[in-house]
Amino acid sequence: MCNSQNINPSDSDKKLAQEHFERGRRLWAEGLKGQAMTEYNRAIALDPDSPAAIALKMADSVMEFYDKSRYNP
Numbered sequence: 001m002c003n004s005q006n007i008n009p010s011d012s013d014k015k016l017a018q019e020h021f022e023r024g025r026r027l028w029a030e031g032l033k034g035q036a037m038t039e040y041n042r043a044i045a046l047d048p049d050s051p052a053a054i055a056l057k058m059a060d061s062v063m064e065f066y067d068k069s070r071y072n073p
Contacts, residue, residue: 009047017047024052033059 009017024039037059043052 009049013046014050017043017050017052020046021050021052021055024055028055028059033063037063 020039020043024036024043027033027036027039037056040052040056040059043050044056
C-alpha cells in the first residue's frame with residue numbers, strides 16, 4: 001500500500017488512485033458528494049499528482065458555494 005513518505009508512487013498505487021478517482025466521479029454524478037470527496041482524498045493519498053487533486057479542489061469550491069437557504073427542492 002502507500003507510504004505517506006512515498007515521493008514516487010508505484011504503478012500499482014497509481015492504478016489504485018485512478019480507480020478511486022473514477023469511483024469518485026461516478027459518486028459525484030450520482031449526487032453523493034461527500035462520498036465522492038472521500039474517494040478523491042483516497043486517490044490523492046496514493047498519488048498526489050492524480051487528477052483527483054483537481055477534482056477535489058473543484059468539489060471544495062462547489063461545496064463552499066452551496067447555500068442551503070437558497071435551495072428549493
